Amino acid sequence: MNVVQTRSLTKSYGAKRAVDNLDMRVAAGEIYGFVGKNGAGKSTAMKMMAGLVRPTSGEIELFGVTRGVADVARATRNSQQDFSRIGALIEDPGILPTFSALENLMCKAIAVGVVRPEAHCRELLELVGLADTGNLRVKKFSLGMKQRLGLALALVGGPDLLLLDEPFNGLDPEATRDMRGALVQINRERGVTMVISSHVLDQLDRMATRFGVICSGRMVRELSVDELHRECGSSIRVKTTDPARSLAVLEEHLPTATLRAEPDGAVLVSGNARHATASFGGAAGDPEASGMPSTEQVSRILAEARLLVLELTRIERDIEEFFVELMGGPDD
Template structure:
């Protein structure tokens, strides 16, 4: 059974669709990274799933139960935008209020466990009024974890955290997915942390889910490759395929040839011997940030020869 399913989820504000016909699903143990520009609809989508907003159309199901408009589920934990922290209570008391509201059988032990898990054990008895931004973010995560939810929704969970805090939260989320089987949906701009954590990605653009990819597909798309530019692309391709039958060649939209698994010296030597003119021969390198900027519809990051990058060249698109 799927932990989370959204079918054709839509939310319109007057004439603008902030979320437009979005469908996605998460299985138990999935960690799904939601990527998009500011204003792409990421927070609105999470609010629809959490029951904070009613959808204009579409449905949300948590562990097989279809939720009504603005209905939440005890099997779903959320940290969306600013944590709902009462500054007049201690960190421990804030989490205890949530545990009591959920009617947990042993709330004190549950609260102690999640407070320790998010790294607030030493300050749990201090007033939340004096908490730093990072401490409040940890407290918000503790609130979301009360009751061991099957689905966790996190909006920018690394905000305000120092490097050690980021590492701790990342390891905690990985453990939740692996050990608890929790399905985690994360919206974040911190791509280097998502890269270490998620197994699937979704790219929101203008409210629509433009593409979904596995982590392996993203890794393939961002892998370095050799680029061959020639005025005689068909002949060059035939020569290279004959010389290197086990290599992978792709003709890009600008007629350059993308070569995987070969070095420039070997390719150049074969083309020179066959008298194929070569106007460019270089290694194309692109990191995950460049790749997602392209997918989000942003201006392409230009760094020397990367102006020829193929944003659709790696892996299949789910």
């Protein structure tokens, strides 16, 4: 089941379309990496999903219930009832600066009717690494600590869907790793579906199970982790005088590899996507683990079959480069 599905979702501010006919699907239990440049429309789209902004047109389906523009307008007037299953951290966390972390959480927990609110809030502080802040006022928190508190606030009441906009902002590498670990733990142990936007692409790659790339308010492409690793990582492009026979020979001798016939007659040989280790700053770190053959192995197989090799090239495609291409290239 899709927890979130948008159809032609649009938000206009005057003549500018911040979100333009966005079609997006997030299945239950997914960690959905929402990728795009600054100003691409990620935050606006997430605000509409959370009921914070009214769409200009289109539909949003949440937990199987479809809402058009009029339905969302009615729901935003009764957000506690209609959006209680959603936790959101979008842009700056809404915190009370003169209160402690626990007091901030308690305010929300009591407002939404959490049973045993203090125990619930202390558990969340432990989860996000703020259990030892005591009575320290939030105005004295670092940016990273405020981000952690924002995550804890989003988790109050045990939502089924988390919408997190740049949750790694202001975090040092260790804190980023801890935040990532906490999110993965919440997803695995509690089954919480997540939509996470971030410019820290390597962190998204370590946790997301599916990706959506947005450019100028439009969805460019949605793809799974398997599809991402088929597009990226190491591959070998080989071309011979007999493309059809080459493909058959390679399929016979390389049963664990993935082969694809290219329009120009070349064959693209790559590892099994489920075991690939494509990464940032380089492709597959352990080609053998993914069933990826070496160029020498491919050359020998074709030579033994008496096939004349016209081209044999190893291709390394970096994940970050792939996303930048989808997002419309680097900024000027």
